Amino acid sequence: MKEKSENKLDQLFRDGISGAEDHIAFREEDWASMEQLLDKKSNRKAGVFRIVYFAAGIAALLLLAIGLYFYTDNNNKIDPTNTNLNSKNTKGQSAKDKIQPVKSANTPAAQLPVNSDSLGNTPAQNSSNSAQGSSTTSGLTKQQYAVNTPYSGLPSTDQHGLKVRASDNGENKPADNSPVNNNKVLPLIAAIVDTVGNKNKPGVDNVGSKVQNNIAANTTPPDTVTDQLTAQEKKQMLAVKTAVIKNRPQFSISVLAASDANAVNSFGHSQTGTNYGVQLSLKLTRKLTVSTGAAYAIKPYSTSPGSYSSAYPQSVYTTNIQANCKVLDIPLNVSYQVYSKGNNAISLGSGVSSYFMLRENYRYDYTQDSGLDPKYIEIKNQNKHLFGVLNINANYQRRINSRFSAVVQPYMKLPLTGIGNGKVDLKSTGVALGINWNIGSAFGAK
Amino acid sequence: MxxxxxxxxxxxxxxxxxxxxxxxxxxxxxxxxxxxxxxxxxxxxxxxxxxxxxxxxxxxxxxxxxxxxxxxxxxxxxxxxxxxxxxxNLKLSLNDDLDAAEDIGHNELPDQKLNYDDLIAMVQQLPNAYRTVFNLFAIEGFSHEEIATKLGISTGTSKSNLFKAREKLKNMVINSGRLPDTSAGNAQHTIVAIGAISISISVLIELIMK
The missing domain is CATH 1.10.1740.10 (RNA polymerase sigma factor, region 2, helix turn helix motif)
Incomplete structure (x- = not known):
């Protein structure tokens, strides 16, 4: 009975609804919006080309950055070394001769843990460890780093000074090595601790001499080495040392807040948004920095229906769409330092951002004669645009002290794809202000 | 042509x-x-x-x-x-109306003739999910299995949506014979709309103030 009645219902609607073509009059405004769609379609091809251009631009920037990286890397390595070697040859020939055999004798890997131990631990631990003759393996990577640095010009660098000494320790450690000399080890470690401790302090001059003294103390005729090292050599050693330290990747964290203008297509009708973010930077060389992070951005904007390509609930009567989007912005940028003098540094950067649309609110306004009320829509976590936005920024940093600097960062974000539900061409430009905290080297320069 | x-x-x-x-x-x-x-x-x-x-x-x-x-x-x-x-646009639609399954005592449809505009208006009043299933099943003649595949839902959901759509439509057809008593409903809608607008505006103002 019920089944029959339901079928009757279906039939009622099927018959009543079908064949309704004649009931429906043609509306010119529907064709108008159809034409808009058709026009947009032909523009889409141009959009594809635009993406290709942007991609090519990014690739070129990355290539340039990598090229500069290698170029500056080579310069840093070669120049100081050469001068150092030259000076060595003229002045410190005998010193070099004395040191080198010691070093080569000490290269076996078994000796590394001992050295790393003395580098990584506190002074007290060091002395006690070495006094007991124990060998731990902590901080091996640090040691490996030191070992892996180019050989040239090395006897004078701090690291190599350490290496020489440490390997002396190493010789003392293994049981099969004949003279285990604790008297010799103890002062030696103390000296290492000294040099390590001094490394980050301003009075670095001491380091050189201490290194030399240590080397001298442990290589066989000590006096010949120390005497022949001149003040000039020490300076050059320092230059090498600082170059090496600067080449170490350094981490820093920035906390940034920004106010920016958001607009679709052009900045004619822009609205102000806010951004809060953290940024982690890795300084690869003195000039090249890679950074990533996360920012929470509020992006309000308004657009005409022509720029907004999602249908619902848009119609030919839509006059304006007001949007407010909460976005999680994950950038990946490369920047290159173009200016650095005193406390001021300026760098230029570029990269891509991924947008995760956390919340999108839209309000659709319709023409008055349509009699439609504004319609509100909220969309949560529906749209994400991986590497969908091109970043261009300039970065001005002013050092406050050795750890902190103030950052001013004008930036521009240009979409490579349509952003959000309406696939709009949402551009942002603004200035970020913040504080940068220099954490230091990843390889324990401390 | x-x-x-x-x-x-x-x-x-x-x-x-x-x-x-x-x-x-x-x-x-x-x-x-x-x-x-x-x-x-x-x-x-x-x-x-x-x-x-x-x-x-x-x-x-x-x-x-x-x-x-x-x-x-x-x-x-x-x-x-x-x-x-x-x-x-599923995310934007009403997915369910719990009162949809309410049983009404009149199984018989009135004999009155309903014109196209009335019928289409009734179909359009259905929530998206019901309307789509009803169209595909009753008008186009697809099976529940085909509808389930098309919409990415289960056949159970398809059947349940069809049932609820029919219930609602039947209700509308039966009530269409009576005098329209929609003023209360309209007032309700107005209140809800005003509420939504005022909330949205206050949120907007809050954002602007921020």
């Missing part, structure tokens, strides 16, 4: 002649709109869907198999676009 005339229009559209596109659009407007109207919630949505459908027609015209009737091809595109539209 004659077959030769249609072929000429199609050829013109393939050459991106805007004039021929408009002619074709106009020729199939009523047919396409009649399909979209029953899938959409209102006339504006229907026009949107139809234009998306026509965009597919124009951009895929070279794929049209001339041995088959053109109108059937257009109809299938309109239906698929409607279904796609419903699917992509």
């Amino acid at each position: 004659g077959e030769a005339e249609l072929q000429q229009l199609i050829a013109g559209c393939l050459n991106h002649s805007r004039k021929d596109q408009k002619m074709l659009y106009k020729a199939f407007y009523g047919f396409a709109m009649s399909i979209c109207l029953r899938y959409a919630g209102n006339r504006y949505e229907a026009a949107e869907i139809m234009n998306q459908g026509f965009l597919k027609v124009f951009t895929n015209l070279q794929k049209y198999d001339t041995s088959r009737p053109f109108i059937a091809w257009v109809g299938r595109i309109m239906m698929n676009t409607s279904v796609d539209y419903y699917r992509s």
Whole structure:
């Protein structure tokens, strides 16, 4: 009975609804919006080309950055070394001769843990460890780093000074090595601790001499080495040392807040948004920095229906769409330092951002004669645009002290794809202000 | 429209002649709109869907198999676009009405004649999920299995949505004989709308103040 009645219902609607073509009059405004769609379609091809251009631009920037990286890397390595070697040859020939055999004798890997131990631990631990003759393996990577640095010009660098000494320790450690000399080890470690401790302090001059003294103390005729090292050599050693330290990747964290203008297509009708973010930077060389992070951005904007390509609930009567989007912005940028003098540094950067649309609110306004009320829509976590936005920024940093600097960062974000539900061409430009905290080297320069 | 005339229009559209596109659009407007109207919630949505459908027609015209009737091809595109539209906007639709399963005592439908406008208005009042299933099952004649695949839902959901759609429609048909007593409902809607607008505005103001 019920089944029959339901079928009757279906039939009622099927018959009543079908064949309704004649009931429906043609509306010119529907064709108008159809034409808009058709026009947009032909523009889409141009959009594809635009993406290709942007991609090519990014690739070129990355290539340039990598090229500069290698170029500056080579310069840093070669120049100081050469001068150092030259000076060595003229002045410190005998010193070099004395040191080198010691070093080569000490290269076996078994000796590394001992050295790393003395580098990584506190002074007290060091002395006690070495006094007991124990060998731990902590901080091996640090040691490996030191070992892996180019050989040239090395006897004078701090690291190599350490290496020489440490390997002396190493010789003392293994049981099969004949003279285990604790008297010799103890002062030696103390000296290492000294040099390590001094490394980050301003009075670095001491380091050189201490290194030399240590080397001298442990290589066989000590006096010949120390005497022949001149003040000039020490300076050059320092230059090498600082170059090496600067080449170490350094981490820093920035906390940034920004106010920016958001607009679709052009900045004619822009609205102000806010951004809060953290940024982690890795300084690869003195000039090249890679950074990533996360920012929470509020992006309000308004657009005409022509720029907004999602249908619902848009119609030919839509006059304006007001949007407010909460976005999680994950950038990946490369920047290159173009200016650095005193406390001021300026760098230029570029990269891509991924947008995760956390919340999108839209309000659709319709023409008055349509009699439609504004319609509100909220969309949560529906749209994400991986590497969908091109970043261009300039970065001005002013050092406050050795750890902190103030950052001013004008930036521009240009979409490579349509952003959000309406696939709009949402551009942002603004200035970020913040504080940068220099954490230091990843390889324990401390 | 004659077959030769249609072929000429199609050829013109393939050459991106805007004039021929408009002619074709106009020729199939009523047919396409009649399909979209029953899938959409209102006339504006229907026009949107139809234009998306026509965009597919124009951009895929070279794929049209001339041995088959053109109108059937257009109809299938309109239906698929409607279904796609419903699917992509699922997040925006009312998914359920708990009172939908309420049982009414009158199984018999009144004999009164209902015209097209009344019927389409009733269909459009259904929530998206019910309306789509009802259209696909009752009007197009798909099975629940086919509907489930099309919409990415289970056959159980399809059956339940159809049941609820029928219940609601039956209710509407029966009530259509009575005097419309919608003033209370309208007032409710107005209150809800005012509430929503004021909340949204206060949120907007808060954001602006921030």
